Amino acid sequence: MSQRLSNWDDLRVFLAVAETGSLSAAARQLQMSQPTVGRRLRALEQDAGVRLFDRVSNRMELTEAGREVQRVAAPMRGTADAVERRLGGLLAGEQDPVRITSTGSVAFFLTQFLPELMTRTGGIPIALSSTKEPLNLARREADVAIRMRRLPVDGDLVSRKLATLRFSIYGPAQAPSHASIIGLPKTERRPSQSGFLDDWAQGRPVPLRLSDVFLRYHAVRSGHGVSLLPCWLGDADPGLVRLMPPPPELAEDVYCLYHGDNRAFAPVVKVCQALGDVFRVHAGLLAGERGEPRRRKRREGPSSATRRGRPGRALT
Template sequence: MAVQKFTGPLDWDDLRVFLELARAGSLSAAARGLRLSHATVGRRLAALESALGRSLMERRPEGYVLTEEGESVRALAEAMDERAQAIRRREGDDAGLTGTVRLTMTQALADIFLIPRLGPLRAANPGLDLEIIVDNRTLSLARREADLAIRLARPQRGDLVGRRLATLGYGLYAAPDAPDALIAYDESMAELPEALWLDRHGGGRRVAFRSNSVQGQLAAAVAGFGIAFLPCLLADGVPGLERRPLPGPSLTREAWLLVHRDRREVPRVRAVIGHLVAVFTAERERLEGRAGHREQPPEHG
């Protein structure tokens, strides 16, 4: 249906909804991301198209697709959004060591390793509030979904500053009487380096247990389902587990601390960065899997 030509005032909220819909590609995904109803997202898009007097999107079976005019408007909206986010990132820069710092990372790294080591940071900065967002997705630092991120990959975006925190070691773990079967990731995690390593060096063993949760795999190993390939920081020292020799070369992954350029000099963010660097440096051997562990020769066969 053609959009009537009408020139009216633009509403930034309409542009924001349009931009999220363009990024998500579907009404339901955009509604979830914006925490709005489907009807509101559709109404905002219609209002923007009416104000501009042009059709910006076509609804197809695979989702919403930008028209040629929509592509042009998206480019302008992206630039506006980046400037708006830059202003937001500067809010509270003079607040000193008070306020909230949002930090995102994987659940295993948060629950098992980092959160128990945040007490000294809190004691030294009583006005500082922390929000830990446990999520495997790469939350956007530019859109202020988080201030800091710990990820197991080097940053790719030019507006992010990265610092390597540590090298994480991995090992094979099993209960003493566990069967000669594997505990592995499900298909949704098949491209992870850990999953690829296990496929390559698993020796064709039967997979007795699958999970997309590292903690679930750890629990399965303790329960005796088989042999799991786990981060050493998670499995070393767990009662009921022993570390098995590796049947091939070891795997390591790098943990990177990411921050947006505009946020790295904010005092409260700098305080958290300093504490994280100190914690990861002090625990280097544990993270690498060398704490209290003597290397064994690889399996043969």
């Protein structure tokens, strides 16, 4: 491999293909077109003078030479990303926003308190985006990430717990006792939630499964059944009733993270502090502390003593 490599961006493409195993997935990660990724990869192989990938069963498999390049190039990417982060912090102007990435539900929750957040940040511009796939802080895809459940174990990340998010089962105030169960797909990333709903149904059919929390919310609100919702969302709707206390096993901690290279970058640190303040003030909403289960009045059915039994009995 005596040829000189002319473009670091080609190595970025190489690493993305090596990690994802396909041109299309690498293109999505890099926000490039697939033909551009293929062209960059061919240019790198021409510069290197060796074949770096074999196509095996619709996957891009590293050759022996490719594995050696990956071993050397991966630390180089970390260094280049660190330089970009540092330059970004040094060169950022007053109008450059701090980019926050979160799930759709957390982003929606935050929009209710944007004036408060902006006041606490002192007017630092903010760009809030919601994505299903977490953006990579080390690669400058975002400045601040709000994540739930598990923290990343790799990389130099500064983390702060913001709050605990709790869930419960909600239904329309006038829903019949035999209301349908709106479940979660069994392939959902939150298998505990899907399994909990199925257990709560006690063998009753689950005719509809929706992965998106807002789809479930609107389905419940439209009278299609009962389902699991974040307490802050279900409790805020006067047309819904909570059918059980929030199960402790479904609670999820919410964290704010930023890359360690931004420890000295005041806007990022201040935004994280402001997020912590906003979540602290409204922690009761997220934890479901402002609305105990409201029992529906029924003329017939199980006795009140029975309804105080297992959670699933409320709708049998």
